[in-house]
Amino acid sequence: MHDDTDARARTTTTPVSQAARFPYHGRASLGPPRQTNATALGSLAVALFVATSGCTAIAPKLAAVPKPHASSQQSATLSRNPQPLGDPENQSLQIALETARLAEERSMDAEAIAAYEKARRIAPKHPGIAHALAVLYDRAAMTDSAQREYSAALEESPEDPDVLCDYGYFLYSTGKLEEAEQTLRRGIAVDANHQKTLVNLAVVLATRRQYSEAKPLFEKAIGPAAALHNIGMFKLRQGESAEGERMIAAALEKDPSLGQSRSVLENVSASVARPYLASRVEGSQQ
Numbered sequence: 001m002h003d004d005t006d007a008r009a010r011t012t013t014t015p016v017s018q019a020a021r022f023p024y025h026g027r028a029s030l031g032p033p034r035q036t037n038a039t040a041l042g043s044l045a046v047a048l049f050v051a052t053s054g055c056t057a058i059a060p061k062l063a064a065v066p067k068p069h070a071s072s073q074q075s076a077t078l079s080r081n082p083q084p085l086g087d088p089e090n091q092s093l094q095i096a097l098e099t100a101r102l103a104e105e106r107s108m109d110a111e112a113i114a115a116y117e118k119a120r121r122i123a124p125k126h127p128g129i130a131h132a133l134a135v136l137y138d139r140a141a142m143t144d145s146a147q148r149e150y151s152a153a154l155e156e157s158p159e160d161p162d163v164l165c166d167y168g169y170f171l172y173s174t175g176k177l178e179e180a181e182q183t184l185r186r187g188i189a190v191d192a193n194h195q196k197t198l199v200n201l202a203v204v205l206a207t208r209r210q211y212s213e214a215k216p217l218f219e220k221a222i223g224p225a226a227a228l229h230n231i232g233m234f235k236l237r238q239g240e241s242a243e244g245e246r247m248i249a250a251a252l253e254k255d256p257s258l259g260q261s262r263s264v265l266e267n268v269s270a271s272v273a274r275p276y277l278a279s280r281v282e283g284s285q286q
Helices: 088-105 111-124 129-139 143-158 161-173 177-191 195-207 211-222 224-237 241-256 260-282
Strands: 044-046 062-064
Touching: 088 111, 088 143, 111 129, 129 143, 129 161, 143 161, 143 260, 161 177, 161 195, 177 195, 195 224, 211 224, 224 241, 224 260
Parallel strands: 044 062
Antiparallel strands: none
């Protein structure tokens, strides 16, 4: 995900959600709404096997279900729109944008928001600011503000795959699964090989138990072994324990280097054995 902390690695490699949120990210969090990217399996950590991303900083017992990612590692793709420094206004704009970028790199979101808002006051129409603010507001759980900025970002760049990926993640994280699926499918229509969008769409589909559709998307984005692991994690999370363990074992057989799969199987075995051993001890004491 980043993460990154949010693991929503948007453009970097989530869910990967915005601005560096999801490294293995992706910035991902699974489960319904707003549990922050470290969601769901209770004690499971989220581990999305994505080539260039990392995982959120969570290390529970089991290696977790993949999270959706945010797409842009640096929320703003403002570097695509450089401004000449010939006059004081443009110099002030560049200083504000650079301040925002540095604040983001240091996870100083409040300072980054303030700097982007200053940049907007200087240049209200400057491309990319809405997307940057949407990601930051989303990260801060300021849902209404994030929705407003995503709407502005989509109006500005309706075919930008990073914006669509991040907005799809935002919709997923707020529990709007149907809208998230529609938005992410729009993103795939724009860029069929956008890794974070492929992962995020697979996460949404797997959350809805549409495994047959999710699996090929995971395979395309992160490979067949990691896809088996991720689908297995969803099945475990959704109560299909035997099938989930079988798929994770198959992932490990396909790629023995998947340490996350091995850890999950070891933890599942331990969790099954523990109650049995406890009952034996209890019985011997009676």
